Amino acid sequence: MDKQIQKNLTKWLKEQSKLAKRWLMLTIGLGFLSGLLLVGQAALLANILHELIMEHTDKSELINQFIGLIVVVAFRAACSWGREITGYRCGEQIRLHIRQLILDRLHNLGPAYIKGKPAGVWASLVLEQVEEMQDFFARYLPQMSIAVLVPVIILVTVFPLNWAAGLIFLITAPLVPIFMALVGLGAADANRRNFKALQRLSGHFYDRLQGLSTLRLFNRAEAEAENLHAASTVLRKRTMEVLRLAFLSSAVLEFFSAISVAIVAVYFGFAFIGELNFGHYGIPISLFTGLFILVLAPEFYQPLRDLGTFYHAKAQAIGAAESIVEFLNAEADEMTTGDTNLPSPETIELHATDLEVLSPEGKILAGPLSFSIHSQEQVALVGPSGAGKTSLLNALLGFLPYRGSLKINGIELNELDHSQWRQAISWVGQNPLLVHGTIHDNITLGNPLATEQHIAQVAKQAYASEFIDRLEKGYQHRVGDRSGGLSVGQAQRLAVARAMLQNGSFWLLDEPTASLDANSEKLVLDSLAQAVKGQTTLMVSHRLDQLSAIDRVLVLDNGKLVQNGHFDQISHEGLLADMLAHTDKRDLDA
Template structure:
């Protein structure tokens, strides 16, 4: 994918995702024009034979019978064109949104955390939705602008070359005006998107800090700032809409003047003032009426294109903001690597591994060389900023080292570098439980199947039992179908943490990563979580981040980090021995839980 791709090129390339609907929309519009020719012929024939030729009623039967079906068919084709255009736009938007979410997943949580959540959600929803008008209306209409006028010119030119010449000469007035309007429309749309992002960030920050604002008595002042921001966005939106409405009015004016010129020419021909442009057969009532019926349709595609021109400016502005994410270069493993499925326990080897965050001068992990044995629990401790979370991010594949290597060792297998394993295969072998358990709005079963979409109901029940949630489950009104989260049943912190553990059981991964799994829990919940952790970690390789002495006691070895470097890697007993780094953390009362 070219890094210098323009928004217009990206929009054209992306259009292929809904090409079938776009083709059907254009086909329906073309057939609608052909049906219009039949309508015009019927109306002009009836007028000619009744008013000028004074023929019998029998001569009017054919056009009278054709006219009603033609009206019905044209209405159905216009509806089909609208539906096909809308379906094409929806299909493309869904594809772009899916690609955007996949790209965000590839970029990882480290990148996502650096983005403001309001800006990110604005891109995923509002800016992707801004593409709808371009693909549903503007692009099919642009193709019809090259088809419908040609069909009408082919029908009109044999009757009067002068009428055809008037159509050809006045037609470009509308696209020229559209181009002039478009210069300012895109800039205004870009400004509106920027203002929308700023307003979204400001409003979300205000909501998140509302309790603090009330505590300090400045909520009223903040409300005034929200009003000012929303007013600024309203004014920018009205400027965009004003430009769209004014451009539509100008397009209608040019189209009306052009049709008036054609009608004026035909009028002077009937008065005998003009004697050109008629070939040798002259222009009778049938020809004049036929041409006048078709004339508005000649300009209609151009007028509709002008009406939808702001959709093009809106889509280009949205594409310009989405492309940096969609085209962002990320660390990519070799996609030709065969699928990887470990056959036994996993061990990890870090050799001279150095990792650094973007824009930071100091390394978060500096020349780390350790072995994580198969089926061992390795606890990682250290002060804030020591590199503990960075180590987890490296192990999960969200952060890639700038030096050194991370190798995966299976039992009786040759060590394999992590970069040689496809990221989806690797992450399938990881179960992660963090400090904050995410509960989505949905049923309990849906929350659990986030870890394993193919899990049966019995698998879910077994996982809940392993996570000490069976008793809680029996008290739920609808069992696994009980709705949780927003609009559903409230879940306590301890219950949410054990739901996260149940997901880990469902994952059945070889490698378990734990980040302060008992943080902020009461003693009863902590005890249940620790019992579930003991069951989860059995027979698996575990890396545990914690400051709790009770959790450290479960570990086979403890890794001490400080400023990204290894300070010690020993058993807990050796670290707590007299003169050891943790000697001072030994409580005078062994039953008392202490932080280290």
């Protein structure tokens, strides 16, 4: 990874930490207090041993010091416990903020952008990669300050007693962070490669899991299993690379810390036997001084060792942050939303002038288009596959950016409050999506405050009550993800009931009967015919034989509006005539 990129990512991570400054300062403060208590603990322990060994003091006379030692140890334990709590809260608050940034960005970009990548990639981004930042905020950032404060406390305490020992501490201390940095240079790259491998595997696995039935039908299950095995092997190698660097870093830090403590111990050993006679300001080195400094010696390096241990958390966070920052800064045209209220929401009228529908990356998907849909008018939108029908619907829903003019009741869509605009839309798609929950939950998705009487009424109108009443738990029957446990026809009838309950003044129908059998299709069409009566309606349809009852037909081809008029007027020429002829020929062949 480029050093400048790594520096920018580190800066971005530290900027996020400002959101939990209170928890961060509490964590650092508890670490500082623990350092002060450490000095007191070492002093009490050294004094007790000095009194017992050198002064032959009776143990009963040292009871107060023993009690003091126990109290100090208990307070240090409480500080450690407090650090864990405050550190976790710090990381939690920042993770929630980062996750919200991602979700807000996904919300602004809309489903058209989200569908451009496998669901597993988004799951990895929102879940695993955000979670991997916890230790950076909870442990590494506080430890950076503690690794400076605690050694300074110890140096200030040791230098007045023995300048030689203080000098050893001062000279050897930089060795730990220097070698930590040298070993950790490749850690961020290793973590970045690990996250990329995890994203690929997550997306690959989730997509194959969704299409498992298709893979088995085409006898591709074993081949895809081999591909998954290859992807998991790459992830395993990347993970082991990260662990190898983490263990190497820890081993190096332990080695240099042990060497530094050993130098201090050797100095005092030779000083006690009279071989070294410096560092003591002219006062003979006592057992208290030697024990006090030797007890503090490993503790002097411990914060630096802990920082080295948590250094892999920094590398992990940088590796995770790369994809997150890249996504947050991705160049994409977002649908701008205003705060203007929709005038007269009980009736809807649309006017498009030179409308160009754009992809999130700015590519023209359809247009320029100019058309109008008048209040209470029922309009059909037809065209061959890839003509731009879905793109136009996504623009109307506010999920794709556009150029030109698209006015709803005289107000530009970009200026409208999109949440209010969508409340005015009753939408039924060709692939009904039911969420995990009960049938009641799914019907009331767009109107949670609806009464039971109203719910039963729309279920009856959508012919959904026919099968709901036969279920053992009725409206409390559990529905799995992606309509699990129900047929496509049953799920579509629930989707129609849901749209009816929302009672929007603009009905948007995207081939609502495309996947249904003849009986389900008739029931859904009958219920929709009653629901859209007197409402502004735009329906994408593949059933050209049913268009004669529609007020007007819009025909799209290659993103352009090629025909516009009543079915009887335009069905004898142009693209619509060709589509009808093709449909008739296909029916004859069948």
